[in-house]
Amino acid sequence: MSVPYIGILVDGLIYSGIKHGVPYFERIHFYEAACKKHHLIPCYFRLKDLNIETGQVNGLVKGNNGKYELKDLQIPAVIHNRGLFFNNSSKEKLKRLQRSGVMIFNDWNRYGKLMVHQILNRDEDLSRHLPETRKASLENLKEMMEKHNELIIKPNSGSLGGGVILIKRIDNEQWTVTSHQQRWPFTDKLPDILQKKASSKYYIIQQRIPLAKSEGSPFDLRVSVQKNGTGEWQVTGIVGKVAKKGSYVTNVAQGGTCRPLWEIVGGIPELDYDMIYKQIEEFSLQAVKELESHFPSLADVGLDIGLTEDGFPMFIECNGRDLRITFGKAKMMDVWKATYTTPISYARYLLDSKGKGE
């Protein structure tokens, strides 16, 4: 009985990392261990390595000497997508592969924040967890400034925390806009940076969630929500991201630090860990199911969720390709590993349920 291959579709940087034995983001040995457990062999390739006409792929497979070698194989029946694809020809290629019977999960992993908001907002239970969000326009900015004392303006599509600005009311007339460490006061005339972002179609305006603080700095959470070995959604782990002193964004790329949720919550007497965990879990599972009804192959996301000062979970964004590194940075080794193992368990489930496993 031969051991089936499982495809891991990656982009150029990660691919060259595997080829040359340098880990760029992905922890390949976690995939290897998970595959061994499930009696599978991982094979790593880029989109351009797949030949739909011949049904073959030229991919990297670990050889007996522990080094990765290129091999020509039949395209695996199940592929876990870890690449980001922007152009239409790549998306079309993924669709053609799916039409040919290959199961690719998480194929669609780049979505606009506004679209995700609109999908979740249709459900009444979920909508309680959403900050008010609008497309950027000067008119919407004016309306949002009438309704809220703090606003966030940010790119509609991923930014690693770059390009996020904060607007804050000081008194009846005075406001400030903050970008990174710089601040501009204003009354009627908008500072250039605000004028530009608020009128750009690539930005959204959002009510700022009054995030709970850890030792004076706001924090939010990365919640890994994945499909598991029984084909069901689960919360694989939750990690806190604490903003750098004086910052309003928590991203690691902007100097944020990662800590386990229990550790952060343990330092805040008003917050109850078990209750918070349960509420986040409930919200996250309901949210991914709603998203899945629009994006059928969804199976692995990283949600950014904020907590208000009294511990109520508020949705910030959905990352379609969570780099998972936050768990490593918080030294949550078991959870970090599980974020790699769970998608492989799901791949095994897909293989077995379609009768293609051996």
Ligand SMILES: Nc1ncnc2c1ncn2[C@@H]1O[C@H](COP(=O)(O)OP(=O)(O)O)[C@@H](O)[C@H]1O
């Ligand atoms: N509505 C909001 N309220 C409070 N903080 C926010 C809000 N939106 C974004 N942030 C902060 O900015 C960070 C980056 O925003 P996010 O929507 O996650 O975009 P990205 O990570 O793609 O840059 C968040 O992790 C959070 O710390």
Ligand SMILES: [Mg+2]
């Ligand atoms: Mg984010």
